[in-house]
Amino acid sequence: MPTRTKIKQLLQEAKVGEEIKVAGWIRSNRAQKTFSFIELNDGSTLGNFQIVAQNELFDSSDLTTGAAIIATGKLVESPGGKQKVEMQAEKIELVGGCPADDYPLQKKRHSFEFLRTIAHLRPRTNTQGAVARVRNALAFASHRFFQERGFLYLQSPIITSSDCEGAGEMFQVSSLDLNKPPKNKDGSIDFSQDFFGKPAFLTVSGQLNGEAYATALSDVYTFGPTFRAENSHTARHLAEFWMIEPEMAFADLADTAKIGEEYLKYLVKYAKENCEEDLNFFDQWVEKGLHKRLDHVLEAPFAYIPYTKAVEILQKSGEKFDFEPKWGIDLQTEHERYLTEKHAKKPVIVTDYPKEIKAFYMRENDDNKTVAALDILVPKVGEIIGGSQREERYDRLEAKFREHELDIEHYKWYLDLRRFGSVPHSGFGAGFERLVQFITGMENIRDVIAFPRVPGQVEF
């Protein structure tokens, strides 16, 4: 194909008077008597590029909203446009037409709910284009953050026979013909004839695998999809979502808190520096005050509050909560948001939760009541990062397996990490979609992932 200049690059680098070629999709076409204003978008940037074209250059029935064109012409100063420059077209080539009557994306505003039903076309909207660009920036920023600090990117397995949380609702994976599966004598399915010779599942976390690599190579992180077969229909849950899970050897809970705070601040800074136009859009149309909220995250050191103290604060707050705060319960979103939005008025790191409500692998504190766990809470979202120091003491971990009634035989390899050169180690998990919500202000998690998977939805 002939070389074209992307609109983002053109607005940054091209000079008035230059001959250029642009390609993209028409967002609008306003016809005057002898010429038309065509607003073109190619996804490289939020703003449309204005093309001024004599009407004789094209058949006006072709250049409808959604049509793909290639335009050649001269870059000139724009007298009244939003950008400084526009194109004086010399040639307009229709690449792919777009029948106006059938095209679901009319020029009016569509509800996010409607757009989810056309997830294959919604990246053509301003909001979803902006989400895609910010999501891209945050993914790359995540890699950069950990790479700059010497962490190795580990691609932990997706199909697994382990259940990291020991309580997850997992999807099963099979290559058997489920309508005619091989059977055991007792009538149950003979999974020894399944692809992996035993039941297999989709991972809920790469952490255990991350620990194996961290206890060999020091600092690693995963960044991959994870799954929950939970029948949740909320704006906060997906059946398939991406997680970032750093794991550090020779590190304790304080190290994890520190890197978690640095990571969040890095993401905010990176987005502000690289996605200014998109963030302005979100600030204007999605969450008024977004910039202020993000700036606020950068400004102050995060607050540290032990869980026990947090419960006291909640009890004394005088707030009406749906769930009464008391020692031993897991904090609800309403509690988390109170702590970060009203109490501390900035991000809060809650540490040392009751051991009963936390996973088997977390390191028990000397009080025998709490574990070295933390959650990082941010305004608007609530919990955005959950981490812990892992139990590195062989005997303690073995005891935990018994307490949690987990099959030790199954976790033998995981115990090996404590048998051979065990080290204190620590890490966290961050749901990537929550991070995108945090930075964009988007309310529904289904609107920050390209093709959301939720109960009853696996289209596209």
Place this chain on the structure above:
Amino acid sequence: MPTRTKIKQLLQEAKVGEEIKVAGWIRSNRAQKTFSFIELNDGSTLGNFQIVAQNELFDSSDLTTGAAIIATGKLVESPGGKQKVEMQAEKIELVGGCPADDYPLQKKRHSFEFLRTIAHLRPRTNTQGAVARVRNALAFASHRFFQERGFLYLQSPIITSSDCEGAGEMFQVSSLDLNKPPKNKDGSIDFSQDFFGKPAFLTVSGQLNGEAYATALSDVYTFGPTFRAENSHTARHLAEFWMIEPEMAFADLADTAKIGEEYLKYLVKYAKENCEEDLNFFDQWVEKGLHKRLDHVLEAPFAYIPYTKAVEILQKSGEKFDFEPKWGIDLQTEHERYLTEKHAKKPVIVTDYPKEIKAFYMRENDDNKTVAALDILVPKVGEIIGGSQREERYDRLEAKFREHELDIEHYKWYLDLRRFGSVPHSGFGAGFERLVQFITGMENIRDVIAFPRVPGQVEF
């Protein structure tokens, strides 16, 4: 935890005379009369760091191979060591012991096959440490390559109801109790009661989703896990592997060939610049001549050979092939390797394959016999990238669905991309593990992914 310096950083930046703290795992401990030479590794780099410690500083039964220690002392010049500097220890702290009798990683060389059975411990070996570092570098280099060119990273869905290749052997995903599934009247499983309300599968490719985003935002790429429920027990196949799939709008097959060549050269260059020590290791221990092979990839422009011509070359070659080359067959690895290793003596891009052996979505050429597809072949590996220009013409694509007996109803959304502002677009898929093999010389694909999933293997 007290701050320690990683060995990589220490070798690059620390100065003789400085007081330092290192932490890691003992690779060997040679005791002399009054002092010992401890070789320490922390995964940040291949080479061990030498610590010279008076025997009175530790209990010698503690400091066995595999034990984790923290050592504090002074950096001094190394009289005879492999590195320029070593540590004169002042304090040695045992963090986690390693019972010599049980530890499966003895100092001798272990077979890669044996190491696969202890995949949770094998990152502690030189080879797997080097693989992990090179794999990490190549993953980051892939992101950098596409980011520098303005591609957006798209995380395409893992669970899907589409079958991209139209012929894949797919894993099914379910949250039903498979031993007691709900049934229809005819006795078949009622998948309307399954999590997604219909049968769902693990993706074989993110391409179709990539096309939806490329035809909205111009250039995108995916980088995520893909799956094949193929009962292959070869050194070239995994049931779960990672793919990079760029997709470009306003682009044809030549654009894809160009970016494919640039990408491979970028990876080689990046690895040479960032993983020199590890590549030296592979050159010495895994594939003699690795550096030469890689340099060779950088030197010359790739050769272009249309499929029809390639078949002629093979037929006239005088080589004995297991599969006789003739027009219409898919090229076998032996053919691919002949073309790249013996004929062109450099990477080869074979283009325009017979339409009968290629997927439904590839664009038909004007000869009505071939499609605009390409494979990039490299010495030692054979095919490493497969790409095509996609059929952007609505009628042609619809006809293809009929020819391939695919349910059009199911692909309606994909056809929409051709109904509304259709554009020529093109892209490729690269198996990430094959790329790691290509750069490291590792023979078996199971040795370039942390926890390989193959028939009968889903441990860890």
